[in-house]
Amino acid sequence: MPKRTDIRKILIIGSGPIIISQACEFDYSGTQACKALREEGYEIVLVNSNPATIMTDPEMAQRTYIEPVTAEMVAKIIERERPQALLPTLGGQTGLNTAVAVAEMGVLEAFNVELIGASIPVIRKAEDRDEFRKAMWKIGLRVPESVIVTSLEQARESAERLGYPVIIRPSFTLGGTGGGIAYNREEFELLVSSGLEASMNHQVMLEQSVLGWKEYELEVMRDFKDNVVIICSIENFDPMGVHTGDSITVAPAQTLTDREYQAMRDASLAIMREIGVETGGSNVQFAVNPANGELVVIEMNPRVSRSSALASKATGFPIAKIAAKLAVGYTLDEIPNDITRETMASFEPTIDYCVVKIPRWTFEKFPGTEDYLTTSMKSVGEAMAIGRTFKEALQKGIRSLEIGRFGFGADGKDLTGLSPDEIGQKLRQPNSQRLFYLKAALESGMSVSEIYDLTGIDPWFLHNLVQILEMEKTLQGRSLGTLPPDLLRQAKEYGFSDVQLGHLLQVSPQDIFQKRRELKLLPVYKLVDTCAAEFEAYTPYYYSTYEMEDETRPSEKERIMILGGGPNRIGQGIEFDYCCVHASLTAREEGYASIMVNSNPETVSTDYDISDKLFFEPLTHEDVRHIMEQEKPRGIIVQFGGQTPLNLAVGLEQVKAPIIGTSPDSIDRAEDRERFKALLKKLGLIQPENGTAFTTAEALAVAEEIGYPVVVRPSYVLGGRAMEIVYEPGALETFMAKAVLVSPGHPILIDKFLEQAVEIDVDAVSDGEKTVICGIMEHIEEAGIHSGDSACVLPPYTLDAGQIERIRNNTYALARELGVRGLMNIQYAFKGETLFVLEVNPRASRTIPFVSKATGVPWAKVATRVMLGQTLDSQGLQGEIVPGHVSVKESVFPFLRFPGVDTLLGPEMKSTGEVMGIDQGFGPAFAKSQLAAGMDLPLSGTVFISVKDPDKIPILATAKKLARLGFNIMATSGTSRFLEEAGVINQTVNKVREGRPHVVDLIKNGEIQLVINTTIGSKSVSESASIRQTALLHRVAYTTTVAGARATTEAIEALQQKTLSVRTIQEYHEGLKNRA
Amino acid sequence: MKALLALEDGTVFPGRSFTGAGEAQGEAVFNTAMTGYQEVLTDPSYKGQLVSMTYPLIGNYGTNNEDVESDRIQVEAFLVKEYLPFPSNFRCRFSLADYLKQGRVLGLEGLDTRALTRHLRNFGAMRVAASTENLDPQALIEKARSIPPMLGLGLVDQVTTSQAYIWAGGKKSGFPEREKKNPWKVKDSSYRVVVLDCGVKYNILRSLEKRGCQVLVVPAQTQAREILEYQPQGLLLSNGPGDPAANPGIVQTVQNLLGLLPIFGICLGHQIAGLALGGTTFKLKFGHRGANQPVKYLKTGRVEITSQNHGFSVDISSMNDPEVELTHINLNDQTLEGLEHKRIPLFSVQYHPEASPGPHDASYLFDHFLSLMEKQRRK
């Protein structure tokens, strides 16, 4: 059946900000969908509040709304755009749930918009745990015994009957949000309440546990002619009980006979038909009893999911693209498989390699939460690796994680001196380090069956680990000179890195590399082709392995190689992938062949049609060097992938890598404290008084000299890793103890902490001669809160012309002195009238996508052309653009997933993503940013104010305004008295330690709608923690800074006036023409 | 143990044996299924062939007593990238290595099976020799060249049953001479199906029995007259190895039976039906072997993901009898996958509705066979 002609305009809902369990994969799927539908001639209307996405690039859709992904806003957009169809299955759970909400508002009927991909009944049947359960019974499939409840009371009754542990699973959520495993009544009550909160329809399922069963996922596609195909099967290394998103997963399934696999396939087909997913991709999860093969269904998601992105990258089959085409009426047998060209999409990919995905966690950033894994996802990113054996893929996967490990141990970082109890405990309780405890267990002589009993990890996987360990033992203590070449080859086939081999053979990785070169023991590159080589493949998607035949085709064009950012982590995420994608596209536009190297399956950059060649490889010196020497690029771009490629730059240059753009030496000049100090002195610029220290003694001395409070941190880190503000020597000592671990060998940096200073972020691009400012962003929160966490405004909203001019001139000077070629990012702070330079990053920054969307200039592309040799003038760049509209960037935090963590912001970055709010004025723009970030601002009710002394005067105006806006005000004694005297009527309320009822009680009882709470000093911080905690859990709006309070108040005012309107980014950019 | 695989065109692949010493020759083919190696090993259609699995990790779930398609291992040798010696599955009885050793079949690992696949794809399936004793490339290449080519090679006699048997309760049961005239167990209405065994896969028999058929399996050379004496309600032409054109006798038998009872051909059985209807067959460059082949059922427009294993095909252009309807085509290469006679009760498919290994999408064809027999009975 050809495509539908009765629809011309299609609305696609994006997934909004990056949060745990909903990351770049939905930019990947959304981007594919936009491309696929545009090439079919449809007009695409897109809504997504996340500016760092490729899908929100103005050329992706015709009408792009960077607006909050909420039912109200989407309704406004529908009313304005009048699309004939809404495609809700590509924006993750957010897209799906928003679509349902919009439908319930009656908007779809009112403007007769048709849901394509999945209808409301289908979504209900799949996402409503009760309806789903019934559907499974109907088609004779088993599900674990369960009870559906909508209140805590109901829950209590059934708990006992099911027996502990009980699994709590909310409806309409993903990433296990609000769910968990309750081992006792206390945990049960907590989880059920949070589950009910999290569920869109206040429904949770209490389910009998099948902990320890094998977990599988199948990716399924169906067209409206009822053709159904399985794209990929995935087997979890970690058994049931660890969320698939937190599990190491392997494709294809490894330990199923054809009989068992076909039973699962049959079940998946039956489920697709019973649930009634007309078209598109879905994923179905199963659990299998290892003792007898008994099969139970866990869930299905009637949309492309995290695992469909993984499946796409694992097989080469573009699930999202095909899903989009099916949604407009094509059938699978009408869509060509663009990998093989000669075959159609109506087949099941078969793969001839093994894929391993390993999650990337950041527990270290959330002290106060325990590092353990359960059914609620906690990882912030993942790395995928491909090999011809599981052993090879696993070891490549581990070194792709960039956690300082280079394989399954044997890299000098193995855990040692652990007691059997410790090991046992860490094996029993899943955690982010379990892989390395498995290594320790095996070394300690624990048998596979013992480990199996403790972990439930299938013996097949464990035996593979044993083989790796045996290889390690064989190599241990041998000498490189006398090592049989065959043994070295087998080690490489097992995925051992040169770092590991160097460690085992007591030589440097370089020595190993040299030796291998002599032996011609170098990797070959094989194609990912969906068909195990049965047909010729045209897409250039490669992975390395150690075998006979290399399949890379030489490209006659000159090549530009781009190093990606690797797995997402807090501080380095989608923003950098966005830049890499732009670099690749630009290189191609400029007539080069672009080569992408990355290991992150969620990304657009690892889509096979973004670059001329894609190498799905770990971003380590060894792996990158192999590709470099194979492809001989004319230039390598390291400044777009965040800190990852930057850290490789120096080493690569030493082996003659043609790094283009700002030189590694300049990068070092900015990163190295002493050299940076000299640089600033030379330019007569000011930085906070500072010093460096390797030891605690040195640190204390420095701090004495410059005076407390000070900001301390390790050098060469991103996202303010392990960065702290310390107010007294004691705290400094504790810090030093930890810090030395984070970046060993590098000094600890100590700065005078600038209190009450305004922070400014500047992005600029320079060609070595001319420098153009991309954007100046004023932070809303004061300095001391990480630039990645604080909200910011473009253009600045309190700085005066003079201040801005000074910022400009400093920026020009720094760019010239560093000889920047490409992008640079500078953080300044104004304390009074003094302008401090906080740091300079001669690379693309987190804010580049935001600035590009705000100013209508694709800065990463401009910078790429500069690196390719064009001047800014030759690119016809007019110069700085100062928009007339206001753009606000707000950050989004994962606190809800880390119970017990204080939500107070600080110099260590904690946010996982950002949203953008655009409007004509600050109030509405900020209001949008808050809506988009999921903060529901109250329009009336009671405000709770409790601020530290220095903040009392500054908060006054805000308090008055809130009163004027009709809010009652409650305050703690000190603040209350102050406000009283200043003539602001308010009620006094108990601090927690002052006896009950206290503020926390009131928040719990819903008597407070807005919390304004600033603190100083560790004591009051810990006292007020419970306030912030409670606000968070009860979803009460809160702010921890005066500036935040001020902005929030303006937003509330804007909301009260109901002035929020929607506008496309294309329209905003139109308005910017010749503003430069 | 070091081993060598030599191709007739002079290419050699180094590898290791995981089943001890051994030698083998035959045609090298590749199978792209990711599961079901035990079914592949025991499929009689692989007679005369060394099978390479494109999926690199083999042995993971061992072998068991149920997933067999005949009473022995049929492949000449088994070629894989990595053999995993620690099977993990609740049904596992023997490791793959032990299973192959018991069948005295050579298993090679450490081969760049992807390179081999690409080679066969580009230059066609070819004769090869594998050995752990004879590691001299030239000698081994010569050996590969010395064996008869698959084209024109008849292999049915090597795999067909020596005497007729009843398939019941999921296994063979012979019958005494006196029952030869009427071996059927039940006399009631359940369909009596004769299976002409050219190397039948057990799952074809299982699929018939599951649907209530009585199944009598007879040797491939059984004459039309004998078959009719059994008074069957349907005839199933089974899958099997070798060049279909090398079986004129069987083709003759089928021609003699055309129109006399419902006939269902599978794989080789389909090719024989094609020949019996006046068509011709040809050798595919490297064949279809796997569990992901898309086939379009032209009557409904539906696509089936099918299990396939064939190196020959009925020439679609040779089927010009206007009474023969082409019902199924392969979406990958447009070759003929199924046909049906408009007047006489006969239909056949090139692929494997009994799956095993592979998807169950096409099992409806057995029901179709039953409905044909039902119609016939009504007449």
Ligand SMILES: Nc1ncnc2c1ncn2[C@@H]1O[C@H](COP(=O)(O)OP(=O)(O)O)[C@@H](O)[C@H]1O
């Ligand atoms: N009955 C159960 N027993 C043990 N673990 C379970 C059970 N049900 C679900 N899980 C675990 O919880 C995880 C999350 O459940 P799921 O329904 O997939 O949540 P989400 O919809 O957020 O993905 C699963 O990946 C599985 O590991």
Ligand SMILES: Nc1ncnc2c1ncn2[C@@H]1O[C@H](COP(=O)(O)OP(=O)(O)O)[C@@H](O)[C@H]1O
């Ligand atoms: N001397 C200082 N005074 C006040 N705040 C500071 C100071 N130095 C750094 N900060 C705060 O810490 C945050 C992180 O510091 P930064 O150097 O940007 O680390 P990163 O390299 O991780 O971005 C900054 O955004 C700023 O808010």
Ligand SMILES: [Mg+2]
């Ligand atoms: Mg779900």
Ligand SMILES: [Mg+2]
């Ligand atoms: Mg799930």
